[in-house]
Structures are given as structure tokens and as C-alpha cells.
Amino acid sequence: MNRYQVVVTREKPFWVAVVQGLPGGATESRSLALLEGEVRDLVSGLTDVDEDAFALSWDYGAAFPDDVAAVLGQVRIARENLERSRVEYERLQHDAVAGVRGEGVSVRDAAVLLSLSHQRISQIAS
Template identity: 35%
Template sequence: MRSPHEAVFEAVEPATDVASPDEFARVQATTYHGTGTRTGKQWTVTVHDLPGGLVKAQGATWRDAQINALTCVVDLLQAAPGTVCLAVTPDDPQAAAALDAVTAARVARAEAEQAERDAVRRAAQILTGQGWTYRDAGTALGLSHQRIGQILADA
């Protein structure tokens, strides 16, 4: 059984259907921004500042409206697949601020987890460099001796 301290070291399985980083390096995408407004039972996404004009698309759900708007933008621009992105924010300032706060919190969490991994890796290097056993270093850090071995092997 792993300790809760080891959770940030759990490997996330990479997606198998994702293009290689080299393939992504050759693709340039342009992000357009739209606003979403709820009208009755429909969402309407409006995308301004497009080279070919304005796009409005509707959907029964936020997701449907985003997909429909992106499809309209791609069609309007006659863009190649994967070269256009659409970022939609709520037209309501309070809703937009709430979503921004969630994004900021998620980024902060990810950065804190990386800072923890970095601090543990550095501590494991220092402790074992001073002659501590993997078991003793792991106990001091709240990790298993096996995890210490993995961390140091990856360093």
C-alpha cells in the first residue's frame, strides 16, 4: 500500500492515440475567442475578430455550442484540421471570473505538486548523498524505500 505522500509520484499513463511531439511542432494553431450566452434553453456562442467575419452558433449545452461554433469557424476560414482553436468564456462577468478562479486553482495545484516532486527529489539526493539508506530517507520523507529508488533513478 502506498502512502499519501507518494500520490504526486504516480505515473500518469500517456494517451496512445496522441500525435508525437514532433508532429505537434510542425502544426501552428490560431486561437480565436468567443463568448457564450444563455438564452432560454439554448447557448449562443459569438466569435468576433475573425478574418472572414462574425460567427454565431447555438447548442442545447455549453459543449454543443462550443463544438458548433468551432465547426463554423473552421468552415468560414476553410482551415486545415487542428489549426484552429476556440476559447469560449461566459458573457457574464461573474461566471467568467468563477471559471478563471478554477483554472488558476488548478494551475496552482499542478505547480505545487511539481514543487513537491522537486523538493523530495532534492532531499532524497542530499540524504542519500550523505550516506542515508533508501529506507531511512524514505521514512524521513514519508515514502517507501522503493519510491526513493525510483526517484533517484529518474534524477
């Protein structure tokens, strides 16, 4: 799957998106919420592929002063780390539930061990 880097700037009242490495790959929108659809339509039209056949990476840094851009970057990294941690936590939860239940520990006791509700233990175990 192709991935396109999109650099976003602000030219009030517009959000301007430039698709790196794609000649003619620029569009604008008054709403940031609508910009992805505009960019997908643009890339699809320029490359003759379906809108869901490629990935977009977004860079909003140029739209803000350096301090704000830095914080936005930190938020993005923190969110990615949080997602990785969540996935790892869920895997460990599953392994722990399987392990203690495999040792004959009751659902309610497993709930105490893992600081979860007995209902959640049952969900994980199924």
C-alpha cells in the first residue's frame, strides 16, 4: 500500500494540504475535519486509485508556531505509546487470566488478583 506524506499549513481561513512528491497534490478546506476527504479525493484523482487504496501520514507542524508544533508532536508520540501499551496490557491480561484460571483459581478470586470485575474476567476467559 502506498503511503503519502501530507504537510498541512494554515492560510486563514483555510487549511492547506500539500501531498509530498505528488505533482499537483495540493488542496484546501475551511474545515480540518473535512481535509482528509479532500486529500483522499485529490490523491485518488491524480493517481487513478481508490480512495482507500493508500495511506496518509499527516504533518501539522508547519501550521503552528514551533512550541505548539512540538507539543502536538509529543501528543502524537504519547498516543502511539499509549496504544502500544494498551495492546500489551490486553495481551498480558489474557495470559494472566488463562494462567490463573488454568491453575483452578475461581473467576471471583482472579478478579481480585487482577483488580478487575468478575464479569471482565469471564469476558477475557471466553
